[in-house]
Amino acid sequence: MTIHKEGDTTENPPLPDPTATVLSAEERQPTDPWVFGIAAGLVVAFIVWGAVSVESLSNVSSAVLSGVMNAGGWAFVLVASGFVVFTLWLAFSNYGKIPLGRDDEEPEFRTVSWVAMMFSAGMGIGLMFYGVSEPLSHFTNPPPGTVPPGSPEALDVAMATTLFHWTLHPWAIYAVVGLAIAYSTFRRGRRSLISSAFAPLLGERRTQGAFGRAVDILAIFATLFGSAASLGLGALQIGAGLQANGWGEAPLALLIAIIAVLTIAFVASAVSGVAKGIQWLSNINMVLAAILAVFVFVAGPTILILNLIPTAIGDYFGNMAQMAARTAATGGDATAEWLSGWTVFYWAWWISWTPFVGMFIARISRGRTIKQFVVGVLLIPSLVSLIWFAIFGGAAINLQRSGTDLASQSLEAQLFGLLHSMPLGGLLSVVAMLLVAIFFVSGADAASVVTGTLSQRGSIEPSRPVVIFWGVVMGAIAAIMLAIGAAQAGAEEEDAALTGIRDITIISAAPFAIVMVALCVALAKDLHHDPLMRRDRRAVAAVEQAVEHGTKTYGDEFVVAVKPHPDAAADGSAPETEKKKDDEA
Structure with a gap:
């Protein structure tokens, strides 16, 4: 009929x-001189600014960040929950059966490798850094107006708040960008760029003009500085591990040497290709992380951890509406200050990472359906985060309640303080440092590939010279900011330098909240047709x-x-x- x-x-x-072959997504494109040149120029300019006056850089970025948080904190809270609703709607509607590729295409990577790469690139160093410190912080200093510090109720609040910051919401933020790029690239045959996903709203020509280049430049800028801040934290944690093992203080020269060695490692991994480099490193990390977690689970308060998992899930979902709706209006200045240091900061931080993590997740998700993509991206890392925080957070809180003041140690040292309270603490610390190092390599590896893709008009396999350039720049940023702090005013200013870079990352990436809302509209229109x-x-x-x-x-x-x-x-x-x-x- x-x-x-x-x-x-x-x-x-x-x-x-x-069903046609997506040639435009497969072919290597030439380097875009405008995108590459302007992004490189901005990076060099900020490095020079930091080299000349790290105090000026830190003060200006902190002031601007404070204004962004105060004026736009409500927007971050609103859009973060909106992304969770949007991605779940896509997965369980008729759109969920649409493949990210040809109708008959199979997934490019096995599910285990896909999960390992996604997890390592998404928040590997973050989990190592905050796995102990965040639940412990919320236990000793709960959100204002909730429960007394150190009380049994504080344990429930600590776990629920930590899961709120590390499970569905951040991965929904990543999923929006990743899904938009994967669908645009592998289903529609457009270039693998964030700007290309706006074609349903603006048309193909405008996405390749000034607007598209501006979006891609901002994505490169956010990716480089966001990754450098995390790499700096990773280097500091490795230094804290060396100190905890009694190998002396970690001087600046040693921290820079750590960054230099790991930069060489991740550049070598990046130029070897995703399948050979990142997949191999990510699989190793999954095994090491599992070994470390199982040991802490067995040697630590096993029964408490087992009890904590269902309790944390219940508290998380039971208090989700309250946590998602918490703004400065609900608790005055104390709540506003707490939000700026935790929830609103986290939402801004995850959004600043979306150009990098979203594009990388898109790169490794070809052939999966939208439902498989969303369920995998939201639920699997969230489940791993739940188990990770239950094990390390539960063990740390139990140690704190037993009389050991673990919370008085620095954030980067708390993990090693916990490990040294257990049998084979020195060996566990070495494993933890190795984990941080490989997370460092795999995360920076993925970031350098993504920045190369953005520089070369969406090439899925960017050229080696471009990848090497961005990889070296990324390592140099982390090393230079550590050196600036030590040269200016000692170790205390060293953290201020990293904080300044982190603040700049959030400031430069804050417009991505608006970009991501527009991406949702463009993706919905694309999927309808x-x-x-x-x-x-x-x-x-x-x-x-x-x-x-x-x-x-x-x-x-x-x-x-x-x-x-x-x-x-x-x-x-x-x-x-x-x-x-x-x-x-």
């Missing part, structure tokens, strides 16, 4: 056949038309028969007239 075109789609332009969705709508219309015709003609005594179109080809493919209507629709 021939069906008329749908009236609401007649003005849409023809779309490429999703997906060929698979069109076929579904035409199928429903055809059945409704046949039933209506049969009812009018024969009453209830009729059947709907399916037969080839008279103009169909011998192989059973659709006739040219129907293909033309499919394109025009």
Whole structure:
């Protein structure tokens, strides 16, 4: 039966056949001189500023960040929860069956490797750094107006608040960008760029002009400085591990040497390709992390940890609405200050990482359906985070309650303080330092590939010289900021230098909250006009038309028969007239 075109789609332009080979996504593109040149210039300018006056850099960025937090904290709270709702809606609606590639395409990576790469790139160093310190911080200093510090109720609040910051919300933020880029690249055949995902709203030409370049430059800038801040934290934690093992203080020269060695390692990994480099390192990290977690679980308060897991899940979901709605209006200045240091800061920090993590997740997710993508990206890392924080946070809080003042130690030293309270503490500390190092390598590896992709017009496999350049720059930023702090005013100023870079990252990436809202609109429009969705709508219309015709003609005594179109080809493919209507629709 021939069906008329749908009236609401007649003005849409023809779309490429999703079963065709996506050549534009596979071919290596030349370096964009505007994107590469401006991004490199901005990076050098900020490094020079920090070298000349780290105090000025830190003071200016902190002041601007404070203004952003005070004026826009409510927006971060609102959009973060909105992204969770949006991604879950996509997964469990009809859109969930749309593949991120051709209709018959299989996933590029095995599920285990996919999860390992996603997890390592997303927040590996963060979990090592905050796995002990955040639950312990919320236990000794709960959110204002909630429960007394150190009380049994504080344990519940500490775990629920930690999970709120590290599970569904951050991964939904990553999923929005990752899904938009993966669908645009592997399903629609556009360039692997954030700007290309705006084609449904702006058209292909505008996304390749000044607007698209501005988006991609900002993405490179956020990725480099955001990664450098995390790499700096990783170097500090390795230094704290050396000190905890009695190998002396970690001088600046040693910290820079650590960064230099690991920079060489992640650049070598990056130029070897995703399948060889990041996948190999990520799989090793998953094994080491599992060994460390199992040992702490067995040697630590095992029963408390087991009890903590279901309790934390219940408290998390039971208090999610309250935690998601907490703003400065609910608790005055004390709550506003707490939010700026925790929830609002975290949402801004995750958003600042979306250009990097979102693009990398998109890169490794080809062939999966939208439902598989969302469920995998949201639930699997969230489950791992739950177990990780229950083990390390539960063990740390138990140690604190037993009389050891673990909370008085610095954030980077608290993990090693916990490990040294257990048998084989020295060996565990070495494993932890190795984990941080590999997370350092795998995260920076992925970041250098993503910045290369942004510099080369969306090339999935950017050229080695570009990847090497951005990798070296990334390591240099972390090393230089550590050196600046030590040269200016000692170790205390060293942390201020990293804080200044982190603040700049958030400031430069704050507009991505607006960009991501627009991405949601563009993605929804793109998915509505997906060929698979069109076929579904035409199928429903055809059945409704046949039933209506049969009812009018024969009453209830009729059947709907399916037969080839008279103009169909011998192989059973659709006739040219129907293909033309499919394109025009």
